[in-house]
């Protein structure tokens with residue numbers, strides 16, 4: 001990856017450790033958000049810091065979450081600042097020296113405040129985008145969602161504005177004098193793959209739908 | 215999985231949403247910590263909440279981290295409370311209704327304060343355990359670590375005492391009256407696998423070492 005083409009959006013998002021791995025452009029950030037399905041959302045509540053794993057999806061310049069209207073996490077998120085973290089493990093990097101071992105990765109850290117998506121048409125469209133983004137075309141084939149289900153669900157979003165990405169995507173660095181040390185040096189890629197689907201015994205439909213995961 | 219066999223270790227670790235998915239026993243927690251390589255560490259600094267992805271490993275009842283002695287994250291962690299989050303995505307759960315879609319997962323949330331591992335023999339033994347835990351037997355084959363490298367590195371650990379696990383590991387739940395809706399219902403498992411290793415062009419050793427990932 002080339003060096004960052006634009007500056008950090010705020011002082012606190014400026015990557016200080018290994019800043020040559022930083023990216024602040026919206027396209028790099030969006031691509032990492034889309035490649036991941038899970039994020040961790042950190043927030044402050046009752047004087048303590050909490051960090052909770054959750055599914056996310058992206059629409060334009062926002063990252064979206066969903067859950068129970070009664071959830072502590074979702075309530076806390078509209079009342080204070082949050083930090084959202086996404087990390088993808090792309091490879092194990094094995095060097096000749098212990099210290100130069102590393103990982104290839106893509107990560108994003110976002111600061112800001114979530115807002116609730118309450119406007120009914122927007123909320124419905126977002127839930128449709130969530131389902132269809134994972135399983136193309138699925139929304140229209142499902143048992144239609146009810147008012148009661150919609151009312152029990154919260155949808156929140158945060159702007160991907162105060163965000164940074166950090167990426168490592170290359171081979172092994174070792175000290176010059178260690179290059180002929182007789183131990184294997186290289187990268188072992190890691191990938192998340194879909195396995196064999198398990199159809200429910202009582203599923204009337206038997207053919208597995210396509211997913212974003214191939 | 216059976217119901218939790220012991221109570222939450224503290225009021226704030228008691229899982230309130232879907233508590234039937236909670237586990238508080240040390241063995242369940244340790245197994246999830248070991249199955250994951252990455253965690254997210256959340257901490258408070260300068261009035262804001264930060265959450266940073268990092269590698270972890272476990273020794274007994276502690277989760278360990280490493281990084282630069284000069285790192286903001288590692289410095290902040292010994293000065294205040296932290297929350298560590300681990301999440302593994304095990305499967306996509308597709309239901310007949312939108313709302314009953316879900317994921318199979320294993321997650322852990324830990325609260326507490328990190329302590330620095332500074333005693334030289336303990337620190338060295340921990341870094342060895344870190345490398346050999348990923349790549350059995352590798353430490354002894356590496357270019358030996360130097361004093362300077364050890365001095366530049368911090369190792370921190372947190373007790374897995376104030377911790378909870380949450381697990382979903384089964385099929386599809388749908389409302390009774392939706393069971394014959396003609397759309398596929400089932401689980402698509404997800405797995406992270408090691409791909410084809412990429413040997414460095416200048417690696418003297420050409421045979422790939424074993425890893426914990428098979």
Ligand SMILES: Cc1cc2nc3c(=O)[nH]c(=O)nc-3n(C[C@H](O)[C@H](O)[C@H](O)COP(=O)(O)OP(=O)(O)OC[C@H]3O[C@@H](n4cnc5c(N)ncnc54)[C@H](O)[C@@H]3O)c2cc1C
Pocket residue numbers: 012013014015016017087088089103104105106107108109164165166252264266267268269270280281282284285286287288
């Ligand atoms: C898969 C993975 C594994 C990692 N393992 C380790 C490890 O074992 N040890 C270790 O020290 N570090 C590890 N890192 C790097 C780690 O995430 C931090 O970048 C690093 O520890 C420096 O943290 P800091 O708070 O001191 O950074 P600083 O550079 O001081 O952070 C300043 C700001 O930069 C941004 N930033 C920092 N890190 C990231 C990031 N990863 N992604 C996007 N924005 C970021 C945030 O806005 C942050 O507030 C790992 C990263 C990933 C993705």
Ligand SMILES: Cc1cc2nc3c(=O)[nH]c(=O)nc-3n(C[C@H](O)[C@H](O)[C@H](O)COP(=O)(O)OP(=O)(O)OC[C@H]3O[C@@H](n4cnc5c(N)ncnc54)[C@H](O)[C@@H]3O)c2cc1C
Pocket residue numbers: 038050052053054055056066067068070071072073074226227228229230231301302303317318319320321322323378379380
């Ligand atoms: C892979 C994955 C995807 C998820 N996706 C979603 C989603 O899209 N929407 C959603 O609402 N929820 C999701 N969850 C569940 C989420 O992590 C929370 O459990 C849930 O949102 C309730 O949060 P809360 O803060 O309101 O919980 P509460 O039950 O009030 O939390 C109380 C305490 O229980 C413990 N706890 C809570 N959650 C967890 C956990 N996951 N693991 C271990 N301990 C925990 C913590 O100690 C926490 O402080 C997902 C979980 C995983 C692992």
Ligand code: HEM
Pocket residue numbers: 017018021092093098099100101102103168269280281282283285341342344345348363364366367368
């Ligand atoms: C045991 C010997 C090791 C030592 C002494 C060591 C030392 C360090 C140090 C000092 C840093 C901070 C870099 C910086 O912020 O400037 C660091 C970061 C890191 N280490 Fe290690 N490390 C060791 C093993 C490993 C192993 C085995 C892995 C991979 C499995 C690894 C993965 C990483 C990663 C991913 C980072 C973050 C780099 C970044 O910010 O982009 N390290 N390590």
Ligand code: HEM
Pocket residue numbers: 055066067068069071127128130131134149150152153154231232235306307312313314315316317382
């Ligand atoms: C679009 C329609 C959807 C609606 C209305 C909906 C609604 C909800 C609600 C209300 C909760 C909170 C449960 C609770 O805390 O009591 C929840 C949690 C959750 N949802 Fe959804 N959901 C939808 C789609 C999905 C999809 C497509 C997935 C999977 C990809 C999913 C995965 C989850 C997960 C993993 C949880 C957490 C359950 C737990 O805490 O163990 N949801 N959802």
